[in-house]
Amino acid sequence: MKAARFERPGIIDCIEVPDLQPRPGKVLVRMLQASLCGSDLHAVYMPLGPMDGPARPGAPGHEGVGEVVDSDDPRFPAGTVVLTAPNVEEAACFADYQLIDPAYLxxxxxGARPDHLVVAQPFGxxxxxxxxxxxxxxTPDCAVVSGQGAIGLFFTWLLKRxxxxxxxxxxxxAGRRALSASYGADLALDPAGDPVADAxxxxxxxxxxxxxxxxAGRDASRASAIRLAADEARVLLFGMPESMTMDGFPFGDVFLRRLTLISTHSSQEEADLASFRQAVDHVARGDLPVEPLTRSAYRLDDIREAFEAAHHCADGVVKARIDFT
Structure with missing residues (x-):
């Protein structure tokens, strides 16, 4: 089978690997769709730890939709189409097949469209x-969302809703700023040209x-988020850090203005994958505009091109998708 493999910082390619074999307690899934997460870009271009050498095939992909091929779990018989939301240890959806714990399905x-439902993982x-x-x-009267990639657009939509x-x-x-209005943004600002703080x-x-x-997952954006917050505001630091140091982070502002900082991860460990189920419901009903997030499709053979396009926001790419069909 084919699978992507991270070789070294900045390099991920498609290779041939041995076929996966069914295992007790695991579900074998044939992938239909996968998409690139911002954390995947961090893993490939800005490694913070484990992604510093050849990685297991399929990693770090964790946003996927596939069809069950083999399973001993009665909830997921062969033929079931599933959202795959693995934890870091099992993330391997950049491959023709993946073995996954049923707890993450x-x-x-x-009848739902796999190319649309794949966004339910990051949306969740x-x-x-x-x-x-x-x-x-x-509910706050006003909120700021820094970054209008897919995750930022999701937050914009959720806050407005x-x-x-x-x-x-x-x-x-500019393209993402224009797109933000369709997700509920009342005002879209360019940090390079607009007086953001005054606005x-x-x-x-x-x-x-x-x-x-x-x-956005950028150190400069994190510092700006702190400075845009009111006294005693809540600041959600959702984007992954570029480094594990606090160089340039305005901690003095956090301390003096009594800000509450929140970071979140491991949504896969939430009971019954509740947030992912909510996301699936929204997407299946057509509540969330998904077409702008799914139009940039690549083959698995072109995984490096997909990463480069997503990393550089090339050709209007908001989110890159891998189509296995």
Whole structure:
């Protein structure tokens, strides 16, 4: 079978590997669709730890839809189309087949489009993140979302649906800024050319925004998120760090203005994969615009090209998808 393999920083290629064999307690899934996560880009281009040499075939892919080929779990008989939401240890969906613990599978509605449902995995992580950040604390009047890649667009949509009066999107790419309006952004700002801090304060008040989401995964964006927050605001640091140090991070602002910082991960460990199930329901019903996120499709043979396009936001790519069909 074919599988992607991370070789070294910046290099991931498609190779031939031995076919996977069924194993007790695991589900063998033939992949139909997969998509690239921002964390995959970090793993390949900005390794922080384990991704520093040849990795297991299929890694670090963890956003996928496939069809069950072999299973001893009665919930997932052969032929079931499933969302795969593996943890880091099992992430391997950049391959023709993957073996996965059934705890990380969600059966999909019959007739649903795999190329659309694949976005339910990253969308589920955003749903989970917002639960962790806001919970039952109420709905802020204004929120800022820094970064309008797929995850940022999900947060923009979720915040508007939650009832936030004004959602401000910050994004350097003009195409993504334009796209943010269809996900609910009331104002889209270019950090390179717009007076972002002044614009946020004009809308949210002189103190800044009561809730800020950092979804770009860039150190500069994290620092900006802190400075845009009001005193005692909540700041969700969702994007992965570029490094494990705090160089340039304005911790003094966090301390003096009593900010609450939230980071989230491991949504796969939530009971019954609840956030992923919510995401599947939204996508299957057509609540969320998915076409802009699924139009950039690549073959597994072209995995390096897909990573390069996603990394450089080339040709309007918002999210790169691997089509196995």
């Amino acid at each position: 969600v059966a999909l509605p019959q 992580t955003a749903i989970f993140g917002l639960k962790q950040a806001l919970g039952d604390s109420g 939650r009832g936030v009066r004004t959602v401000i999107a910050i994004e350097p790419d 946020v304060r004009d809308v949210a008040g002189s103190g800044g925004a009561p809730f800020v989401v950092e979804a």
